[in-house]
Amino acid sequence: MSTQQPPIVVRDLGRSFRSDGGRRALAGVDLTVDRGEVHGLLGPNGAGKTTLCRVLSTVLLPTSGYALVDGHDVVTQTAAVRRLIGVVFGGERGLYARLTARQNLRFWAALYRVPRTRVDPLLDRVGLTERADERVQTYSRGMKQRLHLARGLIADPSVLILDEPTTGMDPVAAREFRVLVERLRAERRTVLLTTHDMAEAEALCDRVSILDGGRLIATEQPAAIGRWISRYEQVEAQAVPAAVAAGLEHLPGVAAVRSPRPGTVLVETSEEGAVAVVLRYLLDAGVSTVATTPPSLEQVYLRVIGDRGLRV
Numbered sequence: 001m002s003t004q005q006p007p008i009v010v011r012d013l014g015r016s017f018r019s020d021g022g023r024r025a026l027a028g029v030d031l032t033v034d035r036g037e038v039h040g041l042l043g044p045n046g047a048g049k050t051t052l053c054r055v056l057s058t059v060l061l062p063t064s065g066y067a068l069v070d071g072h073d074v075v076t077q078t079a080a081v082r083r084l085i086g087v088v089f090g091g092e093r094g095l096y097a098r099l100t101a102r103q104n105l106r107f108w109a110a111l112y113r114v115p116r117t118r119v120d121p122l123l124d125r126v127g128l129t130e131r132a133d134e135r136v137q138t139y140s141r142g143m144k145q146r147l148h149l150a151r152g153l154i155a156d157p158s159v160l161i162l163d164e165p166t167t168g169m170d171p172v173a174a175r176e177f178r179v180l181v182e183r184l185r186a187e188r189r190t191v192l193l194t195t196h197d198m199a200e201a202e203a204l205c206d207r208v209s210i211l212d213g214g215r216l217i218a219t220e221q222p223a224a225i226g227r228w229i230s231r232y233e234q235v236e237a238q239a240v241p242a243a244v245a246a247g248l249e250h251l252p253g254v255a256a257v258r259s260p261r262p263g264t265v266l267v268e269t270s271e272e273g274a275v276a277v278v279l280r281y282l283l284d285a286g287v288s289t290v291a292t293t294p295p296s297l298e299q300v301y302l303r304v305i306g307d308r309g310l311r312v
């Protein structure tokens, strides 16, 4: 019966911290995540992403509203919720650095009362079989994070909560990790993941929710993120004569022109196609050291939130 419901339902959820002057880390959050969906949580620092993950993981109580995992209330049915979820908070927390990956997983298997025979297939699944008998302290960030994921999967959960799983990884390790997440989706597991990386959210997520100041301001398809990235792309150019730099400001779709370092000009755009206009202008003016970069998450927030008429 409970499996008929969406795996994650959050209604009017709030959480405030007395130690933070009663400031609301979450306020009136509504969210439904469907089965087999990879749902991204994007937001600037302090937006409330981790707080939401912690409430859903039953380690933090909400101060208002409610949250259900497969129909089970995270406050009153914690045991049932914990059986359904796997949590990957990442970093160094929760890994025994002096033990090997195999020893770590055997320890957790015992803790979760699952048979040891689950350990080897999990090591294989996250690509750690060859290094399974080396101490975790010798592992790269990506390897540690894959071990975290194996730990999160040990009790075969239907819902995975991943808090910034790829932060600090090099691009190759992050891509390998995303392949593992894709596989979770293929198995119809539900994934809620927080990220600061818009390109990652665009590549991986079925939908993305944007949190800001504890409020969920939008739930979007990743295509919207792709549009933002291209709309707000930036152009960085070196050795730009002052007269040429001055002309940049008058080009259509140019939102701002800054000079982060002498001789370097950073052009922010706010319309699709504006980057091409800027590049053509610079090349015609003889400036050849140019590069385009995606906007930072913070820049996109400021623009998107501003465009929606919300406070900036």
Ligand SMILES: Nc1ncnc2c1ncn2[C@@H]1O[C@H](COP(=O)(O)OP(=O)(O)OP(=O)(O)O)[C@@H](O)[C@H]1O
Binding pocket: 017, 019, 020, 024, 025, 043, 044, 045, 046, 047, 048, 049, 050, 051, 052
């Ligand atoms: N235990 C706590 N005590 C007091 N305030 C807290 C606590 N945990 C979180 N907060 C506050 O709640 C707000 C939301 O924090 P949260 O960690 O959920 O944000 P976040 O979106 O995950 O940010 P980041 O991207 O930096 O991890 C912040 O203002 C933070 O200071």
